[in-house]
Amino acid sequence: AGLGAVKSDYSTMEEPNPLEHITSYNNYYEFGTGKDDPARNAHRLTTDGWQVEIAGLVDKPGTWTMDDILKGTTLEERIYRLRCVEGWSMIIPWVGFELSDLLNRVGVQPGAKYVAFETALRPDEMTGVGSRVIDWPYVEGLRLDEAMNPLTILATGLYDETIPNQNGAPIRLVVPWKYGFKSIKSIVRITLTEDEPPTSWNKTLPNEYGFYSNVNPNVDHPRWSQATERRIGGGLRAPRLPTLMFNGYGAQVADLYDGMDLSKYF
């Protein structure tokens, strides 16, 4: 039973990676730091009865069930490039809806400038949170205009089916022009704030991971170059491809950063 997601003009024409790639090669440290750990361990996560708390500078704060969230939304298929900060990439056919839909429904108050997100923290189900690789729970954030951009979606599906746990079930963010870690998984809290919220990797290593973390081939990670990427699925001899500014989404998002020094706000 497919989700019946409708096609979108925002989708890339590139050939998506097979489902097996997308579900067997994940960074989801709550389930372990190995790429294959989430596929092995994430089945423990119970997504039944999932609730998302929406709080902060909104007109209608409260707790939303997944049914509430999905009521009245049209699910779209968004085939996006995903560029990991580690230097690999995939093409992924997400199913979801624009974050701005939800934010408009809760009513963003004028003072709000940022959106903060938080991942579930369930030590009984998440086998990786026993070790303090980073400070749990995982948190992320966007500037409000980034959050309202039509490319920014909340994904609940993959390949027109319900999203698998290792990919961030039941609901995750997808921000295709930023490094993958910005696209926070298994969201339990969304908070509209006036101040820039803390973000997990920035807290862990501030000189390596900035708040913005836009895909940028001209600004290296201190430990490796970001100029090229290896597309997952090419086998042993997978060639390196040039990494595109804003992951190729510059036409839609470059003006968000007009006048900003992107090597300073990396």
Add this chain to the structure above:
Amino acid sequence: MLLVIEAMNKALRRVPAWPLYPLGALPVLWLFWQGVQGGLGVDPAKAIEHRLGLWGLWLLIAGLAVTPLGRFAGLRLIKFRRAIGLLAFFYILTHLLVWLVLDVQIPAQIWADIVKRPYITIGMAAFVMMVPLALTSNNWSLRKLGPVRWRRLHRLTYILVPLGAVHFVMVVKGWQMEPFYYLGIVLVLLVLRLVPTAIPARRRALKS
């Protein structure tokens, strides 16, 4: 305990060192075979690179453990040490080649990485130090250099093995414990060399 070690020493006396070379090469062949067959997941190049690095570090640690095991436990493994060291070199060389050919691929980028990225600089320095040690791991070189100079040269392991462990600490994301455990083991094995020899276990082992 001592009886066990005695028995092991006796048994090991009859075991030749040369089979370690073909046996040690097998996991590398198996790894590449798995990579070609799709048994290493969707990013086989990285999987091979990481595993060769880890196994190389295991071998370096094993080589470093030979002397303390002899001194403190009386276990005589010295005749296997050359094979362990040369295998470690073979694993790290293959690790480096996989990084060059399958991972980075772009020659200009390789040099940029070596000079700009501290973890690569450190890994590279450790590898460069391994080269003269591998080249002199034969009887002819030992004779030519003489035992004193040979031993002095091979003290480079005391620098290069911890550098290899530091390289691992620096490459992972976030605060992962595994590389710190290896660095800890390396440091313990080095510190043990400063402990005086007159330890009862050794004396007893010598008497028997």
